[in-house]
Ligand SMILES: Nc1ncnc2c1ncn2[C@@H]1O[C@H](COP(=O)(O)OP(=O)(O)O)[C@@H](O)[C@H]1O
């Protein structure tokens with residue numbers, strides 16, 4: 155945050171000061187959780203369904219807030235009164251980024267891999283200058299301004315993921331925090347229930363490059379036709395990444411090691427350099443190329459870039475987080491979320507990591523597929539069988555089409571079962587897992603991660619073998 159007087163805050167948010175000194179300065183963080191308020195901060199009171207932020211206004215001021223931004227007066231509390239607190243937070247964020255001429259805003263969107271790639275980009279930009287990137291997803295109307303308001307005069311890079319749930323959504327987020335570099339990863343089928351078609355999803359995601367200024371940069375995935383075509387929707391320069399020959403930032407000679415980690419030759423207009431990733435999954439080739447294209451644009455030399463790519467780690471949890479239990483069972487925790495594209499990426503990672511070992515996939519329901527729901531699940535099951543996954547545990551009746559898709563593959567040598575819930579899946583795993591097995595756990599937020607936590611706890615308690623589970627890559 156840059157210091158602003160309350161008069162400046164009020165002007166930025168179209169608000170009215172009540173009982174507040176216009177010359178008092180906000181120097182601290184903007185928070186909507188009163189427990190996080192610090193001296194010099196600004197507290198935003200949201201009228202919630204269960205808790206009303208205004209009830210915490212006085213406490214926030216006691217904790218050091220200079221004023222409270224809210225929608226109704228609270229006696230004795232200096233207020234910036236607005237019609238809509240969320241909208242006001244967005245306007246304030248815009249006012250702050252507009253006052254930071256040295257800040258480069260990097261926005262990214264896509265159907266899969268936004269949070270992962272946001273973390274990758276931030277790990278590269280931090281080598282070039284002070285970086286602000288939100289923890290976890292934080293990709294909506296609230297998380298966006300909240301993150302942008304963390305930027306100060308020292309900040310050089312602000313990395314933001316932009317989720318789209320409908321047409322106009324990304325455009326709105328870009329109005330709050332306009333990007334100078336826009337990265338579009340892929341167009342899949344997540345949220346297809348709301349959008350109706352992949353073309354509509356592309357329409358929505360392309361708003362990210364439409365928002366660019368002429369001196370901006372669009373970083374587009376050359377391997378995804380719907381993304382590649384977005385080049386015609388921007389006035390900015392375009393850099394393509396991918397494995398397609400047309401890509402400016404390209405991977406050649408991709409190989410995977412027995413832990414499912416990719417190595418490749420990074421090819422850019424500046425030359426070629428070998429890259430060896432520490433991240434699991436073939437799809438990380440694409441994600442790291444996107445990050446490389448951004449870092450290259452910001453001036454990172456090729457050899458340093460190749461080296462830095464090899465040092466990238468996981469930041470946000472439960473995304474391709476691989477850990478070994480002392481009993482020799484390897485667990486792939488990809489339980490944060492699931493859609494058909496990320497299921498496919500995860501199953502391929504399981505197959506490659508599990509070469510020569512027994513592979514087990516614990517798969518849950520994928521939310522928000524709408525009319526594509528049945529087919530989406532069935533295709534995942536079919537892919538699991540085609541990849542030769544040995545054992546499938548389908549968690550919950552709504553996910554049963556995964557089971558049907560798998561068992562419909564005639565020559566599949568594996569076995570599938572539908573279990574009622576997470577606890578039942580854990581029971582089966584406790585019974586069946588043997589040293590050397592590789593287990594993938596994945597689903598859409600319906601707490602498939604309980605299964606992972608049980609697998610970790612088993613190892614720690616010695617139920618599955620002596621010793622303590624070694625950590626995943628999460629930090
Ligand atoms: N390029 C990619 N293609 C397909 N799946 C991916 C890709 N990158 C990440 N994933 C997988 O997608 C899931 C969601 O990842 P995440 O980074 O949280 O994406 P998002 O923020 O877009 O929801 C994880 O299971 C992750 O392993």
Ligand SMILES: [Mg+2]
Nearest residue numbers: 268269291293
């Ligand atoms: Mg995300």
